[in-house]
Amino acid sequence: MVLRGSGAATTIKLSGKPHNAISIAAGKGDKTAEATGVKTTVADAYVPSGAMTFRVKDAVGFAAGDAIAVQKPVTEAWLKFMGMDDLVRDGKKETWLPPGRVLTTERRIASIAGNAITLDVPLSDSLDAKYCTAAVVKIHPARLEQCGWSSCTSRARRSRFRTRSRTSRPCGSTAATAGCAM
Numbered sequence: 666m667v668l669r670g671s672g673a674a675t676t677i678k679l680s681g682k683p684h685n686a687i688s689i690a691a692g693k694g695d696k697t698a699e700a701t702g703v704k705t706t707v708a709d710a711y712v713p714s715g716a717m718t719f720r721v722k723d724a725v726g727f728a729a730g731d732a733i734a735v736q737k738p739v740t741e742a743w744l745k746f747m748g749m750d751d752l753v754r755d756g757k758k759e760t761w762l763p764p765g766r767v768l769t770t771e772r773r774i775a776s777i778a779g780n781a782i783t784l785d786v787p788l789s790d791s792l793d794a795k796y797c798t799a800a801v802v803k804i805h806p807a808r809l810e811q812c813g814w815s816s817c818t819s820r821a822r823r824s825r826f827r828t829r830s831r832t833s834r835p836c837g838s839t840a841a842t843a844g845c846a847m
Contacts, residue, residue: 670817677814679821700734703727703803707735708780712792712799717775718783719792721801727782731774735788736800739766743796771806 670677703726712719727733739762744750752759762768773785782801792799 667812668814668817670815672816675817677817677819679819699805699807701803701805705801707792707794707799707801709792710794712788714789714791715787716791717787718781719788720780721782722780724777724780724782727774727777727801727803729774729776732804732806733772733774733782734802734804735770735772735792736802737768737770737790737792738797738799739764739768740797743793746796771804 705721705723705727708720708722721727741750741764744761744764747761749761752761768790770788770790772788774782775785776783
């Protein structure tokens with residue numbers, strides 16, 4: 666999908682909050698990834714943040730190149746360990762993450778040796794069997810691909826928040842601007 670203007674004379678005026686030029690969201694009940702039915706649990710007692718390799722109970726059905734979701738359930742024990750079980754704001758109990766929520770990290774399998782899975786990108790969070798049983802699920806990610814916009818400009822009211830980045834640049838007028846912050 667490409668939104669193509671007819672040159673610098675084409676302007677997309679951004680209004681409302683947030684300033685989204687184009688917003689494509691999943692419909693009610695839609696998911697960002699579909700599970701394939703292949704699932705296992707993490708066998709290691711502890712997998713540190715930054716780890717690229719961990720062992721699973723059974724790697725049958727997984728292969729190098731597969732997209733996976735590493736699922737970490739939020740438990741009362743983990744919230745207590747993190748010190749997030751007794752938050753208070755304005756005199757009222759505050760919830761950081763509710764127990765029962767599942768934190769999902771998507772990765773690709775770089776290689777498999779026995780029941781050891783090596784990822785393409787390190788894990789950003791640790792997995793500790795004392796607090797939860799993490800699962801690994803083979804998925805088909807639902808992502809937009811080959812989309813963007815070109816040959817147009819965008820305008821938005823100036824935000825009261827300003828960036829200090831010297832590397833930021835305004836969205837361009839003639840080149841595709843995928844990844845350009847609005």
